Amino acid sequence: MKKRIVGYTDKISVAPGEIIDFKVTTDDIPRYHADIVRLISCDHDPTGSGTKEEVIETAVSGDYDGRWQETYAGSYAVIDDAAPFDALESFTLQAMVWPTTPDLGRQVLLGKWSEADETGYALVIDDDGALALMIGDGPGAARVVSTGLALSERIWCFVGASFDASSGTVHLYQEAMIEYPLRESTIELEATVAAGAPGRNDAPFMIAAAHGGTARGEDFGARHYNGKIDSPRVANRALGLEEMSGLMHRPIPSEAQSDMVAAWDFARGIRSTRIEDASANKLHGRLVNLPTRAMMGYNWTGSEMNWRHAPEQYGAIHFHHDDIYDAGWETDFSLTVPDGLASGVYCARLDSGDEVDRIPFVVRPPRGSATNDVAFLIPTASYMAYANEHHGVDSAGSEVMMGHLTGLKPEDLMLNEHREWGYSLYEHHADGSGVCYSSRLRPVLNWRPGYTNPWIGTAGTAAWQWPADNHITAWLDAMGHGCDFITDEDLHAEGLGLLERYRCVLTGSHPEYYSTRMWDAVDGYLGQGGRFMYLGGKGFYWRIAYHDELDGVLELRRAEDGIRDWVADPGEYYHSFSGEYGGLWRRNGRPPQGLVGVGMATQGFDISGYYRRMPDAENPRVAFAFDGVDGDIIGDFGTVGGGAAGLELDRRDFRLGSPPHTLVLATSEGLSPLYFLCPEEVDNVGPTVSAQDDNNARGDVTFMETANGGAVFSTSSISWAGSLSWNGFNNNVSKITDNVLRRFLDPAPF
Amino acid sequence: MTTIDASRKDLVAEFRKTPVGHQSVELQKLMNVMRGEGFPGKHVLICTKPYEEWRLGRLSGVRGKAIEVVEGVVYTSIEEAEWEVFKIRWMALTGEELD
Numbered sequence: 001m002k003k004r005i006v007g008y009t010d011k012i013s014v015a016p017g018e019i020i021d022f023k024v025t026t027d028d029i030p031r032y033h034a035d036i037v038r039l040i041s042c043d044h045d046p047t048g049s050g051t052k053e054e055v056i057e058t059a060v061s062g063d064y065d066g067r068w069q070e071t072y073a074g075s076y077a078v079i080d081d082a083a084p085f086d087a088l089e090s091f092t093l094q095a096m097v098w099p100t101t102p103d104l105g106r107q108v109l110l111g112k113w114s115e116a117d118e119t120g121y122a123l124v125i126d127d128d129g130a131l132a133l134m135i136g137d138g139p140g141a142a143r144v145v146s147t148g149l150a151l152s153e154r155i156w157c158f159v160g161a162s163f164d165a166s167s168g169t170v171h172l173y174q175e176a177m178i179e180y181p182l183r184e185s186t187i188e189l190e191a192t193v194a195a196g197a198p199g200r201n202d203a204p205f206m207i208a209a210a211h212g213g214t215a216r217g218e219d220f221g222a223r224h225y226n227g228k229i230d231s232p233r234v235a236n237r238a239l240g241l242e243e244m245s246g247l248m249h250r251p252i253p254s255e256a257q258s259d260m261v262a263a264w265d266f267a268r269g270i271r272s273t274r275i276e277d278a279s280a281n282k283l284h285g286r287l288v289n290l291p292t293r294a295m296m297g298y299n300w301t302g303s304e305m306n307w308r309h310a311p312e313q314y315g316a317i318h319f320h321h322d323d324i325y326d327a328g329w330e331t332d333f334s335l336t337v338p339d340g341l342a343s344g345v346y347c348a349r350l351d352s353g354d355e356v357d358r359i360p361f362v363v364r365p366p367r368g369s370a371t372n373d374v375a376f377l378i379p380t381a382s383y384m385a386y387a388n389e390h391h392g393v394d395s396a397g398s399e400v401m402m403g404h405l406t407g408l409k410p411e412d413l414m415l416n417e418h419r420e421w422g423y424s425l426y427e428h429h430a431d432g433s434g435v436c437y438s439s440r441l442r443p444v445l446n447w448r449p450g451y452t453n454p455w456i457g458t459a460g461t462a463a464w465q466w467p468a469d470n471h472i473t474a475w476l477d478a479m480g481h482g483c484d485f486i487t488d489e490d491l492h493a494e495g496l497g498l499l500e501r502y503r504c505v506l507t508g509s510h511p512e513y514y515s516t517r518m519w520d521a522v523d524g525y526l527g528q529g530g531r532f533m534y535l536g537g538k539g540f541y542w543r544i545a546y547h548d549e550l551d552g553v554l555e556l557r558r559a560e561d562g563i564r565d566w567v568a569d570p571g572e573y574y575h576s577f578s579g580e581y582g583g584l585w586r587r588n589g590r591p592p593q594g595l596v597g598v599g600m601a602t603q604g605f606d607i608s609g610y611y612r613r614m615p616d617a618e619n620p621r622v623a624f625a626f627d628g629v630d631g632d633i634i635g636d637f638g639t640v641g642g643g644a645a646g647l648e649l650d651r652r653d654f655r656l657g658s659p660p661h662t663l664v665l666a667t668s669e670g671l672s673p674l675y676f677l678c679p680e681e682v683d684n685v686g687p688t689v690s691a692q693d694d695n696n697a698r699g700d701v702t703f704m705e706t707a708n709g710g711a712v713f714s715t716s717s718i719s720w721a722g723s724l725s726w727n728g729f730n731n732n733v734s735k736i737t738d739n740v741l742r743r744f745l746d747p748a749p750f
Numbered sequence: 751m752t753t754i755d756a757s758r759k760d761l762v763a764e765f766r767k768t769p770v771g772h773q774s775v776e777l778q779k780l781m782n783v784m785r786g787e788g789f790p791g792k793h794v795l796i797c798t799k800p801y802e803e804w805r806l807g808r809l810s811g812v813r814g815k816a817i818e819v820v821e822g823v824v825y826t827s828i829e830e831a832e833w834e835v836f837k838i839r840w841m842a843l844t845g846e847e848l849d
Contacts, residue, residue: 001796044800045801046801390813393809393817396786396792396811399785399786400782400785403771403785404828404832405793405794405828407794407795407797408794408795408796408807409797413796413816413817416814416817417816418814430813458828459795459797459831459832460795460797461828607771607772672772672773673772673773673778
């Protein structure tokens with residue numbers, strides 16, 4: 001039942017002549033066969049377009065050995081120069097901490113601890129949730145002193161430990177910043193253990209983890225800490241409490257500099273993965289697996305919400321044991337994309353005999369060129385946002401919202417058991433904090449042709465994101481439209497120059513996540529006469545940020561409004577990757593209505609409705625769209641919920657910036673009672689928030705001209721694409737889409 | 751807290767006719783309780799042949815724990831699966847077996 005073969009690539013978009021690496025893991029599958037295929041269609045719905053793919057003759061074709069490749073999740077900081085920490089005999093370790101799972105067993109805050117041979121030293125939260133100092137002398141021989149007082153969850157606490165190797169004296173300090181009556185939260189303790197330096201090891205100094213070992217030439221962590229750390233310090237002798245307090249100042253007092261080994265200031269370099277040591281020793285470090293930066297520190301006052309304005313109040317990093325950036329698997333095979341290979345959606349098809357996995361990627365046209373007049377802008381940012389979403393398994397409440405039983409697939413069963421492959425932007429970490437970074441450098445099991453989401457459509461039978469966008473790929477092929485394929489990552493990197501080569505650009509079914517550069521590129525394209533077919537719903541909704549230095553990862557802060565599966569803490573609304581305010585584009589002065597004429601209105605996940613033709617459809621400006629279309633009911637069929645108006649729908653709203661000449665060609669009907677207005681449409685509580693009661697919970701198919709002869713056609717519905725293939729692509733949804741595309745390719749200005 | 755009125759067999763009949771989609775307000779309220787079944791043991795379907803065959807599973811609510819597959823239960827339509835799980839939940843909430 002469970003999937004047993006899966007892989008990922010180092011890139012998502014490659015041009016002819018470029019190399020793409022494939023990384024594969026198998027669970028008890030000794031051999032598999034791999035081919036590169038061009039994917040036209042992959043829809044298992046009995047009324048759908050079926051599976052259509054072409055094997056491409058490449059050097060990849062062949063048999064390969066299966067193997068399991070481990071993934072080491074969990075974030076930490078590591079300082080590569082170990083010598084100054086090796087030299088320590090007496091020392092002090094201290095930090096401000098905000099633990100989120102103090103009851104989850106031993107977690108290392110900072111130190112040079114080897115979990116394998118139990119040597120070195122570390123300040124930890126122990127099995128009782130209390131602060132402890134561990135001095136390791138070998139297996140089972142640690143000298144340990146604990147305060148015995150459990151730390152409180154989500155309360156800043158000063159923690160410090162000093163050790164005098166000559167006397168064996170240990171001092172422990174644990175002081176919560178918030179004290180409650182009837183609850184002890186501060187303790188100062190002196191104890192004596194055996195004298196002598198800690199046992200030596202080859203482990204690096206790490207923050208938020210112990211050294212777990214090495215694999216594939218890289219260190220990995222163990223005993224990961226969940227929570228924030230601010231201002232960690234290491235001193236080269238046993239300091240007293242007053243001296244420790246002095247080290248919390250920025251800058252470090254000059255009289256203390258000679259004591260310092262390291263004083264990391266996480267408020268520096270927030271957009272990077274580097275941590276800077278503010279001491280004279282400059283023992284800088286690097287972050288692994290992307291812990292969350294730009295987090296409110298212990299000294300955040302609430303007077304400033306933007307970390308760029310007061311970085312000194314954002315000196316915390318939030319570490320999670322389930323953070324993951326790059327799974328780091330070895331490459332099993334590579335493809336040099338053949339010259340002349342047509343732009344398209346491709347997969348490495350892995351066939352074990354019992355099971356097939358398809359690892360998707362996009363071949364774009366040769367760089368700097370276009371090979372067709374039409375481009376399909378594959379919304380890879382949105383795929384990444386949903387990467388490895390677990391709601392079907394982890395959320396008991398989702399069935400109420402969806403209105404049907406959850407239907408799990410082999411991908412869900414495998415993903416459930418491999419939490420090291422990380423989470424989507426829709427989930428919480430195990431410690432309850434929101435996931436705000438998502439990478440594609442890991443196996444992403446819901447980014448698979450033919451997969452249907454367990455909570456979308458009856459019994460989870462509806463395609464979503466990549467599989468749903470395969471409906472558009474299949475339609476383009478069936479209708480004979482040549483098309484180039486480009487991705488959000490290409491758009492973010494190259495901007496308007498990428499789009500302006502095309503007469504018409506198509507979106508996917510749910511292009512929800514946009515960076516500023518992506519938005520500006522689309523806006524610029526429309527301003528110079530581009531034609532844009534928005535073939536989906538709830539697009540241009542969240543502002544995201546890509547990382548300046550790292551490939552394949554994006555950030556979202558779920559700020560003050562919108563449909564939020566988690567909610568960023570006030571004070572943490574600004575992206576660490578870019579410094580930009582996160583959240584809805586609507587709350588960033590750019591409602592999507594101003595870009596494409598419509599914006600998010602309602603959502604539901606049981607059945608889809610249909611569209612009814614509106615009088616504007618007869619307007620001569622857009623009459624071409626309905627050429628050859630009889631009747632007023634559009635799309636009362638389809639593989640996604642049974643209709644073309646479904647899942648998430650947008651409507652025209654002049655108040656939010658729909659241009660005054662925006663025409664509504666059709667409006668949704670037949671939405672179930674489980675379609676509700678989105679939260680940003682609801683300013684006060686009341687009983688009329690469903691599609692049954694509020695006419696604003698609807699979708700509008702719209703058309704509008706843009707500057708310099710351009711135009712935008714918006715289907716305003718995620719399920720539109722799922723209706724294209726109905727009746728062998730001979731239906732009114734397909735016809736309207738085709739009419740619009742053909743007119744949009746006509747250079748005659750609108 | 752919404753409770754279930756076991757005498758409302760009209761809602762049971764409505765569910766059999768319309769397990770998903772356009773339901774009456776009263777059936778929706780009933781389904782909010784039924785579908786709100788919590789952890790551990792929440793029932794789910796496990797698709798074994800796309801659009802053809804489903805098994806019955808139960809969720810633990812514990813991240814990473816393997817999903818329990820209920821032995822011997824196979825559904826060949828979504829409507830059958832919805833009805834069979836409805837009966838299981840009705841029994842748990844009312845103590846009454848539905849035909």
